[in-house]
Amino acid sequence: MSTSTEPTAVVSYEFDRDTAVTLREPGVYDADLSAGWTIIHAVNGGYLLALLGRALGDHLPHPDPFTISAHYLTPSVPGPAVIRTETVRTGRTLSTGQASLFQYAEDGTEVERIRVLASYGDLDALPDDVRTAATPPAMAPIENCFSAADNPAPRIPGSSAIADRLDLRLDPACVGWAVGAPSGRGEMRAWFGLADGRDPDPLSLLLAVDALPPTSFELGLKGWTPTVELTTHVRCRPAPGPLRVSITTRNLAGGFLEEDAEVWDSADRLVAQSRQLARAPRP
C-alpha cells in the first residue's frame, strides 16, 4: 500500500509530483504544498483535498475515495506540511479514515489546516449497473470555450499559478464576469484537463470539483469565496480525456452559499458529485 510514497511512481506529471506524500512513520506523511496550485496567495482547496486523499488512499486498505468530507480550518500556504491519518473502521467493501493536514507556526508548533473524514472503497470492484436520470450538462463544444489565453481571458484578477497547470475552457455562457457582465445566474461550467496532459483519475477529480472560478462571480460578487466544508462523492473511475465540470449555486443567503458540482467524463458518465458550503464575498 505504499506505492504512492515511492517517488518513482509519481514523478511523471505535475499533479502527481505536487501531491506526492512521503511516509514518515505509520499513518504520518510529509508533504510539500506547491506554490504551483495557488489562486492569488491561497493554496487551492481541491489540490489540498487531493493531497489528503492520496495519503488516505495509501493508509487505508481500499484505494479510492467514495465519499470524502473536508472542513477547512485555516488558510494553507505553500511549503512543508504533515498529514496525520487514522483508520476509523475497516470493512470488506468500505473502510473509513480520518486525516488532518498541518503546517508549522514560526515556533514550530503544528497548525491544523484541514480535517477530512472519508470512506474508501474499490471503484473497480463495483457492479456495472447504472440507472441514472442524470444527463450531461449542456455545454458549448470545447473549441468554442474560453481558456486563460483567450480574449476575454477568464482569469481571476491577480497572479494565479494554478491557471498555468490547468487546461480550463469556460463555457461562453459563464464568462460574463470576465468582461464585467456577469450573467446573474449561479452557474459555472468548464471543460477541465491538466495542462501537461495527465489523464483524470479519482484523485484529480478531487481537484476538479474545486478548480473553477466561483459561481459568485457570475452572481456579480467579486472577491474571495472561502470554502467552509466540501464533500465529494467519486462515483466512477473517469475515462481518459477531458472532463466536463458544471457548478450550480441555488441558495445565496445569510452570507453563505452552496456550490454543487457535477463532473462528467468523456464516456458521458457522471464520475463525481460534490457540494460545498462557502462564505459569500462581502457585497
Add this chain to the structure above:
Amino acid sequence: MSTSTEPTAVVSYEFDRDTAVTLREPGVYDADLSAGWTIIHAVNGGYLLALLGRALGDHLPHPDPFTISAHYLTPSVPGPAVIRTETVRTGRTLSTGQASLFQYAEDGTEVERIRVLASYGDLDALPDDVRTAATPPAMAPIENCFSAADNPAPRIPGSSAIADRLDLRLDPACVGWAVGAPSGRGEMRAWFGLADGRDPDPLSLLLAVDALPPTSFELGLKGWTPTVELTTHVRCRPAPGPLRVSITTRNLAGGFLEEDAEVWDSADRLVAQSRQLARAPRP
C-alpha cells in the same frame, strides 16, 4: 452552554427527551438511544445525527450546525451510548468540532457507530440577505397527502416505531411504492412534522433530512438503503409549522446512490440542504 443537559429543559417533547445528552465529563456525554425512532430494528440515522448535533452544540461555543458531515460506521441499536466530542477550531463566527457516538460491546468495550465533523455558527447572527434561485418543491397540499394512517398507507413494511413519532404526509406522486406501483422516478416528497406538535429547529432539521422513505422505493427497489455518509447544511432557522422535504436521486450506479434533500419551512425559505451517499438495495 449546558442547558441541553438540564432535564428540565428537554422533557416537554419526545424529540427533545430522546435526544437529551448528559454531561459526564468535559466533552463526554451519556445518551440513551430510544427505541422510538427505529425503522424495523435500525435506529434512524437522522435521529442519531440530531443526538450528535445536540452534543456538539453544547460543547462548542457556537450553537447551530451550519454544516455537519456524518460517516456511518456500524448499525446503532436502542440502548445506552456515549458521545465523545472534540473542539477542532474555534473562530469568531464559526467553530469546528468532531464527535463520535459509541455503544458498548458485550465485554463492555466501546464500538464506534458514527463519526461526525461539523462547523457551527449562530444562525441568528447571519445577515438577512437572500439571493436565492431556489423555489419550493411542487407538492400537493397537505390535506391531499398520505399519512401512515391512510389507505394506501405509505408505511415501510414491518414495525417502524418512528412512524408514530413523525407526522409525515407523502405527496401522492411518490406513494406508488406502497401499492406496488413505483413511479420509476428517484423522488420522494413529504410534509414533515413531529407527531406531538413540536416546532422545527436546527436539530430537528437533522432528523428531517433522513426521515422519509428512501427514493429507491420509487425506483422499484425494495429493502434496506444504508447510509454511508450524510452531510447537511442548515441555512436558516426554520419558522414554526410544517416543513416540506423533497428528496431526489439522480444517479444510481455501481451499487450506490445519492439522496439530495431540500427542506423548506412554512415561510417558504430553504432552511436545509443535504446529500447522502447510500448503498442501493440488492436488485
